[in-house]
Amino acid sequence: MASVFTLEVGEFKGPLELLLDLIEHRKLEVSDISLSKVADEYVEYIEDRSQIPLSETAQFVVIASTLLLIKSKSLLPSIELTNDEEEDIRDLEDRLKLYAHARHAAKLLRRRWGKSAYLPKNPQKSEIIFAPAHDITKSNTFGVLQNLIETIPTFTQAPTAHIAREIKLEDVIDSLTTRMQSAFTDSFKNLTSKADKVGSIVHFLALLELIKRGTLKAQQRENFSDITMNHEEVGTPHYG
Numbered sequence: 001m002a003s004v005f006t007l008e009v010g011e012f013k014g015p016l017e018l019l020l021d022l023i024e025h026r027k028l029e030v031s032d033i034s035l036s037k038v039a040d041e042y043v044e045y046i047e048d049r050s051q052i053p054l055s056e057t058a059q060f061v062v063i064a065s066t067l068l069l070i071k072s073k074s075l076l077p078s079i080e081l082t083n084d085e086e087e088d089i090r091d092l093e094d095r096l097k098l099y100a101h102a103r104h105a106a107k108l109l110r111r112r113w114g115k116s117a118y119l120p121k122n123p124q125k126s127e128i129i130f131a132p133a134h135d136i137t138k139s140n141t142f143g144v145l146q147n148l149i150e151t152i153p154t155f156t157q158a159p160t161a162h163i164a165r166e167i168k169l170e171d172v173i174d175s176l177t178t179r180m181q182s183a184f185t186d187s188f189k190n191l192t193s194k195a196d197k198v199g200s201i202v203h204f205l206a207l208l209e210l211i212k213r214g215t216l217k218a219q220q221r222e223n224f225s226d227i228t229m230n231h232e233e234v235g236t237p238h239y240g
Helices: 015-025 032-047 054-075 083-112 138-151 169-183 197-213
Strands: 185-187 216-219 228-231
Touching: 015 032, 015 083, 032 054, 032 083, 054 083, 169 185, 169 197, 169 228, 197 216
Parallel strands: none
Antiparallel strands: 185 228, 216 228
16 A cells, blocks of 8 residues: 555545545445545544645545544444534535546547547638528618717716826935035035926925934025034034
8 A cells, every 4th residue: 555655746646546546456436335444544544644735635635524524423322413414424425426437537538549530631611602682782881880879978078187297205304314424515505406386395394304413414504504414423413
């Protein structure tokens, strides 16, 4: 048995195929009696394998639990099963019988595939003839197409809205810090030359935050004049 059912992850046998192999190996029919006889072999097989694909594990466990239920029924004939348990047993038997027929048909098809032609060698050529009704003319066909075109709804382009790019204060602070570390000195006017009103406000808040941290030193000589910025090491903030 070990030589027959060697686990190969690349070409792994599913739980139904494994169970059917066990039944056919012992030359048994698919029935609850046969299933009770191979239950131990099936459980032993999956217990000895540690590389069963995760996607197949649930199917193995479901079939193993059903087999153990069938074996318990055979050992204890007086045990009463619920309707769901009886249905599970019948369902497993039906699935195995259907799978056995499908596998047998697949073997027959594999032997005959490519050995005989399924299409005629000399198919008859059929001539395609267009034979419209007598009341179909060019004029009424044109009228029908024109009416059809007029009934096609027209589509108008919906107005589009432009969403302003979101500006985060943290990003502006990081960008201004990197810029001043390489430039050492700059002006606020130059910094916000391409920014809109909102961008200028966010840059000004970032400047105040860096002054508070002691990263930058800023100086404005008179009201509404340009602000000169200088990079400094982290320390006491300077205001001028």
